[in-house]
Amino acid sequence: MPSNILWDREVEASVERLTQAAENEYYNPYKTFDWPESIAPDAKWLSTELLSVHGTDMAAELTEDQTRELGKWESVNFYSLNVHGIRELILEVVNRIHMPGYEVPTRFFHHFVGEENEHMWFFAEFCLRYGGRIFPDLTMAFPRGAKMSPAFENFIVFSRILIFEQIVDHFNSRMAADDSLPETIRAINRIHHQDESRHIAFGCQLVRAFYDRLTAIGDEKELATAAEYVQGYISLTLQQLYSVEAYRSAGIPDPLGFRARVMAQPHRAQVHQQIAGRTYAFYRRIGVLA
Template sequence: MQSTIAMQACDLRQIDEDPAFASRLEKLVSLSRERHINTFTQIEWPDFLPDDQWWLPPELLSVYGTEHAETMPEQQLKLLSKWECINQFSLNVEGERELLSALSAQLYAPDLPHIDTYIHHFIDEENKHLWFFAEFCRRYGGKVYSSKKVNVAGERFCREMEFFLLFARILIFEEIGGYYNVIAGGDERVTPFVRMIHQIHHADEARHITFGRTILSQSKEIAFAAADPAEREAAVAHLQRYVQISIESLYQPAMYRDSGIEAGVALRRKLLSHPARREHHVSRLLKRPLKFMNEIGINLEGQTL
């Protein structure tokens, strides 16, 4: 039988009762209210976006740093940037749809009653993101790409670990999106409307990332104290798999096909194993989330990255 002290060490209510955490939540709620944007009415949608402009900077393309980028003409790269943008925004549609469902399930949990107000703002902002990313993809790509996600069926964790893994997945997802937002949103080569979408998204996501880092810092030790050794190992493996699938989803074969590039599946395979791309994943794209997870004691740098 667990001692009272051990049981308290595994209790998520410790987070809710922390004055520093409460202060951070209050600040995030205040910022969400001050910076609220009604994207349903405030975005003016152009009739079309030209294919002969950059939709993503060339440095964000999946072929960057490889011989494939060197041999493709600029117009081909610009067309690829369109479909890579559609893929990236499609990933946001899928990710935020799942995120909304998972966040809603956290509302009014008895062990964390004081996060509800900010979670409502979080859901409101993600709902708007879901809408404008889907609207963008349908208007300018005629489709929303589908992709596979981590299969969590059959995996069961204690409440504390489930909570930690949820916000770990959200943070990784948003840090990857944030990397694209910051670079594409600040690059004047990118067509202005696409740049604006990245800027709008980043304005909210910066707060979500702050929240995610705060709650993960608070909940990591609680989750790992509540779990047995096998569950801890499974949790780390779960996140490593999530990171890997998140990377693989950026190399959507359909976006190569839609760009007029043949043998998209073969190209995807070559790019995922290319040393320059692997280096990009670790040193740039995933640099912030991998560093943060390391700081809280979790190494996610699997061999396949």
Template sequence: MTEPQTATRTPDHLAELPDILGGDERFRSILDRLVTLSERDYYDPFKLFRWPDRIDEDGYWMSPELLTVHGTEAGSRLTTEQLKALSKWESVNFYSLNVHGIRELLSELVARIHTPPFAVASEYFHHIIGEENDHMWFFATFCLRYAGKVYPDRSMAFAAPSVPEADTFLLFARLLIFEELVDVFNRRMGDDERLDPTVRKINKVHHQDESRHIAFGRQIVALLHKDLRQRLGAAQLRELETYLKRYMRNSVEGLCNPAAFRDAGIPEPYAVRRAVLADPGFDDFTQRVLKRSTSHMTGEGIFSDERIPRV
């Protein structure tokens, strides 16, 4: 779920962005509303959360239907006790991926805040940066308190399309995909009564903030792609679509961490991961957790269809 690292470029077309962003009245109106909502819903995470001494090891730490083995042959061979153990470590992996993804998001926003192309969005950037810093703190705190570690970032790098004009679009598209995927888990776990109240709370709080970030991301991604459709050829637009779909699949595969299988006491963790990723059930899982993103991207004309092929 943390985004792959790609070479940093300074696109020549950045000077055109003020006309794209600042010139859109609907975008400016949405930004004003999001700033108002962020101010209304502000909270102090250091006072909001009261961390219990422990999370019940005999219960689920993640909704069973969100485990990467759900619906696979490998998953059908696991006992209930193994699934509960795996739910602990896949939840820790999920929060760890959030920590790494948020760190990347923050670095990208800080690099752009109060620069001319992003002047119209800079006030809201301040709110996103503050909220995401809070999110990184409570996800990392959960991992360190109840698992003793944050899993390291093991994301695989792959080359970005050779379309310099699309760099800014791809950045915000990746961030939007990251946030929408995370939010699928947050919404489900925030309301799952099988989970510990602390688990439900961190997911529910994160969802409340991310709903605003996603609204922002959808608007800026749509505006940037609309501009690209006027300036790029069909082959280049298909290249962008292929890249983003590879990123989507890579993000979901990041949820399936052999270290989580190992920590759950499941033998041959790398072999289990290979079996899970090759299973048609995992393809179904991928399509299901990405459905919100693929539907939106297709509806906006960014994707030609909703299919996510294997990487």
């Protein structure tokens, strides 16, 4: 975005409000959480309705122990996705701090990067303490190309961040409120939800502004590609919730085949609409999706 492009008042007001909120609500994550030696063997790690098999025929195939193990490893998968997704988005935002054209959002970028770094730490800490590992990164790389306009690249970058944050927040808000989960799990989801509410509000403003810029340029091919990419990235993010590694770790035979069967269940399409409903509504509202 060239430096002579002005941000609208809505973006400026949002940056001011969210920066003030970030400063007022600051906390030290390294002293915030109580990390017990272990999670109780019979404890739930994931809310029942958030299990990938919830509402499917496959759920009846699992023993009680397998279901509990699946919750554990799908929890590790979820936090691992956060670790990898956060690392990638931090790099993209850092590349824009104090660069020409980003004078207005840079003020909040500093809070965003600091908070996301702390989120990455406590999600990784949970995985390593209680799961013994972080699942590998299977995310799709950011698109790069010589013909990509700056407006299109910015729209895609901040759309990826926003889509990821909104889908993650669906899980955070529900686990934070689930009193059947251990307090450590509720706490990390509660804190993340608190911070992400600011990041999502910020992301919506940036994505809207970048899409307005893209629309003003009027390149029909880029507009069509933007819509296609948004739809594809939402689908890809949802697919990552079905982890072959989680199924394998839970002792489920033929984890790859099991994943395919779970994803093919009609009920899961309805669940996807619930998880990504806010995201679809936003992109329809600003005109990206029909």
